[in-house]
Amino acid sequence: MKKILFFLGLSALVMSSASISSAAQNFILCMEGSPASFNPQLVSDGVSMNASSQAVFNRLVEFKKGTTEIESGLAESWTISKDKKTYTFKLRKNVSFHANDFFKPTRGFKADDVIYTFKSQMDTKHPLAIPAANYEYFKAMELDQLIAGVKKTDDYTVVFELKRAEAPFLADLAMDFASIQSEEYATALTKNGKGLKTLEIQPIGTGPFVFKSYQKDSTIRYKAFDQYFRGKPKIENLIFVIVADSTVRLQKMKNGECNVMTEPQPQDLEQIAKMPNLKLVSTEGINVSYIAFNTQKKPFDNLKVRQALSLAMNQKSYIDLIYRSQGTAAKNPIPPTMWSYNKATAANVFDIAKAKALLAEAGFANGFETELWTLPVSRAYLPNGKKLGELIQADLAKIGVKIKLVTYDWPVYLEKSKRGEHQMIQFGWTGDNGDPDNFMNVLLGCSAVKAGSNYARWCNEEFDTLLQKAKVDSTPKARTAFYEKAQVIFTREKPWYPIAHAKLNKVISNQVTGYKIDPFGHEQFESVDLK
Amino acid sequence: MSILNNTLKIILSFLFISLMSFSIIRLIPGDPVTNIIGERGASEERIQEVRKNLGLDKSVFEQYAIFTKNALVGDFGESIVTKQPVWNDFKVLWPATFELSILAILWSSIAGLALGVLAASKRNSFWDYGAVSLSTIGFAMPLFWWGLLVIFFFAVTLGWFPVSGRISVEFDVPYRTGLFLIDSLLSGQFAAFFSALKHMALPAFVLGTVSLALIVRVTRSSFIDIQKEDYIRTARAKGLQPSQILFKHIFKNALPQILTALGLAFGQLLTGAIMTETLFSWPGLGRWIVKSIEARDYPAVQAGLFYSMVVIVLINFVTDEMIKVVNPKMRDNVKL
Numbered sequence: 001m002k003k004i005l006f007f008l009g010l011s012a013l014v015m016s017s018a019s020i021s022s023a024a025q026n027f028i029l030c031m032e033g034s035p036a037s038f039n040p041q042l043v044s045d046g047v048s049m050n051a052s053s054q055a056v057f058n059r060l061v062e063f064k065k066g067t068t069e070i071e072s073g074l075a076e077s078w079t080i081s082k083d084k085k086t087y088t089f090k091l092r093k094n095v096s097f098h099a100n101d102f103f104k105p106t107r108g109f110k111a112d113d114v115i116y117t118f119k120s121q122m123d124t125k126h127p128l129a130i131p132a133a134n135y136e137y138f139k140a141m142e143l144d145q146l147i148a149g150v151k152k153t154d155d156y157t158v159v160f161e162l163k164r165a166e167a168p169f170l171a172d173l174a175m176d177f178a179s180i181q182s183e184e185y186a187t188a189l190t191k192n193g194k195g196l197k198t199l200e201i202q203p204i205g206t207g208p209f210v211f212k213s214y215q216k217d218s219t220i221r222y223k224a225f226d227q228y229f230r231g232k233p234k235i236e237n238l239i240f241v242i243v244a245d246s247t248v249r250l251q252k253m254k255n256g257e258c259n260v261m262t263e264p265q266p267q268d269l270e271q272i273a274k275m276p277n278l279k280l281v282s283t284e285g286i287n288v289s290y291i292a293f294n295t296q297k298k299p300f301d302n303l304k305v306r307q308a309l310s311l312a313m314n315q316k317s318y319i320d321l322i323y324r325s326q327g328t329a330a331k332n333p334i335p336p337t338m339w340s341y342n343k344a345t346a347a348n349v350f351d352i353a354k355a356k357a358l359l360a361e362a363g364f365a366n367g368f369e370t371e372l373w374t375l376p377v378s379r380a381y382l383p384n385g386k387k388l389g390e391l392i393q394a395d396l397a398k399i400g401v402k403i404k405l406v407t408y409d410w411p412v413y414l415e416k417s418k419r420g421e422h423q424m425i426q427f428g429w430t431g432d433n434g435d436p437d438n439f440m441n442v443l444l445g446c447s448a449v450k451a452g453s454n455y456a457r458w459c460n461e462e463f464d465t466l467l468q469k470a471k472v473d474s475t476p477k478a479r480t481a482f483y484e485k486a487q488v489i490f491t492r493e494k495p496w497y498p499i500a501h502a503k504l505n506k507v508i509s510n511q512v513t514g515y516k517i518d519p520f521g522h523e524q525f526e527s528v529d530l531k
Numbered sequence: 532m533s534i535l536n537n538t539l540k541i542i543l544s545f546l547f548i549s550l551m552s553f554s555i556i557r558l559i560p561g562d563p564v565t566n567i568i569g570e571r572g573a574s575e576e577r578i579q580e581v582r583k584n585l586g587l588d589k590s591v592f593e594q595y596a597i598f599t600k601n602a603l604v605g606d607f608g609e610s611i612v613t614k615q616p617v618w619n620d621f622k623v624l625w626p627a628t629f630e631l632s633i634l635a636i637l638w639s640s641i642a643g644l645a646l647g648v649l650a651a652s653k654r655n656s657f658w659d660y661g662a663v664s665l666s667t668i669g670f671a672m673p674l675f676w677w678g679l680l681v682i683f684f685f686a687v688t689l690g691w692f693p694v695s696g697r698i699s700v701e702f703d704v705p706y707r708t709g710l711f712l713i714d715s716l717l718s719g720q721f722a723a724f725f726s727a728l729k730h731m732a733l734p735a736f737v738l739g740t741v742s743l744a745l746i747v748r749v750t751r752s753s754f755i756d757i758q759k760e761d762y763i764r765t766a767r768a769k770g771l772q773p774s775q776i777l778f779k780h781i782f783k784n785a786l787p788q789i790l791t792a793l794g795l796a797f798g799q800l801l802t803g804a805i806m807t808e809t810l811f812s813w814p815g816l817g818r819w820i821v822k823s824i825e826a827r828d829y830p831a832v833q834a835g836l837f838y839s840m841v842v843i844v845l846i847n848f849v850t851d852e853m854i855k856v857v858n859p860k861m862r863d864n865v866k867l
Contacts, residue, residue, distance in 0.1 A: 036612045132584040140571050200614055216623045217814035218697055239700050243812040251687050252694040411561030411827050429570060451572025
């Protein structure tokens, strides 16, 4: 009993002396989830990329901050051969790797590191390849089928040989999974018995911040790297705090416990904009949300039905109510900020009378019954699938189409829709590398029907031929022409009802300077400071 | 004899537990591979390759054999999400849940007993109605809503406590036991100890609400029942002090029921921990298990379920034994 009293007394003491303190040199990001791994080769979610590739690593080429343009990273310059199959990279000299408790690099970054990074992902038998690793992203971008070989001509020159010309290749190299790992570190791990799995918990890179520690599901700590080749970052201690609930995240932000917060909810944005100590920063995201009609199923194989349904949906109300004006009405499969976006294609029109007439022409004067599958997870491209489903249900009821809303748990939703069991379905996409091929080919190409990511299960020969031509050509002008034409076919054939391109929002506190929001959703802090 | 009997029961329970924790997650449709691929597409060969890497190409019986064989020596395999041994994740997460649960059960049993006794001894008074309605509200209030209210009032409006987390970011407590209250004292960082305590206050308060409701009710009703017993009347007739009757006669006889309720409450904490840990960003097991189910992370879910079931079985075992200590009538060799 005495102990308990002591304890209670102690709690009272704490309550009275409670105050929030934060040391000035700490910079705190409050984010929504925990990283899966700190090895960028093995991750495919934004949180893990921010925690690994963006903070700790660099790539040969990188996206210019806040844009989708390519700039030099660890490669100083590069040349592309005439047949577009040979890429030669000149590497930066005097770049150092981080050190940790059990590894002190004896040499700087050189060609061996690049070769190791790519070869270990290409070949499962590579001595430094992680056993039974899936290298999901590398293989999803089909680089294992594209790269014929990587070799060095000297310590600072690397040559990539490709099996065919592929225009988006340079952009692929700027992606997170292509982050350059230290070959010396990997070799040391195999020798000192710690094993290659250590790469997943103790990353060593060349990037702006050195990984310090990770308290699972709670806190990640980094320290500024004083030998960073672009100059030491201004923040001394970078701390990522994991706060899963978005309402709680905002409360922490209000309380001054975070400097930057990810993923605010659309309904909170108005309130945030009014707060004197907080600032809302937004950018156009590289994403799209859509309703796919399963064109392999009746009645959606009929173009007139797809047209009629598209006419009956009131896109403006969806943007206003679901996105709270934090989204742009979509008409093409790619967002307007992406090059080759065709401004001339027809926008979605809302016309119930015409919809009814078209439906009658298609032989459904009395409408029909069908299902709409609503997205079970909240994504940046579509924050609330169920609510959108209800709005669409009400709209389509006006032309006699009875919609049954269906949804499943996320893994089940994915599995069933990849098999084409749906009729109408909500989906969306966030771009990987800012290339139109990464939207149109992945989501609407004929090969994607079999792979399962073409949820409209729509294979149009004319459209697909244009995409394949654009893929091998590497002059932006010619590619633009192909993609613009493809978008005309898309809007004419209506395999989707495109809904919106959602804006990306972050909340920052007033003291933060130099923060640039990234269209891929990455968090970069090398030039950020606190006032 | 009774110990032997109980040990046999525990072994059978463990066998059953291993079968349940293995099969439940596999009975849910959807598998980890589709989840890994996400919105993206993948060829059939690629899907088979990933399945093979995860060991999912083997038959279910083979998988179960491997699972039990490894589980016996405490190896629960590698997480599909983090690719690290499940044990590594488990090791750092369970102290957080444990610390929180202990604090929650501590305050709720003290407050629950006090309120229950108060309500029973002043029946049909303001105190009685107050305690009963308080516990009803505590029981009925959904934790996610209650938690948000508490955060909003105590952390944001009054600013007495931090909104979420386990400790202030400026403290980096070296890992020893994983229990921050102990680790911070071991390393001599008193400021860190207070910070950890301050962070724990709100989630423990919220988590303890449900158990509080249970304990208040059980204490009150068993006290009222026992007050009607003949031996209490005898004790009163003998002229014993009311406080002596309360603690020596009523409390002692109510203890078995209260202990049973405590055991139940401890089991409930696991459920409550899921919501509380999510709200307060508490890096514990509840949140981990839910996230693992969403990702169909079979090894992690298996380990998590296994652990929760073992805890519940053990708690039941311990409460049974404790009841036997306080109540001789419950002992096996007693013939009634």
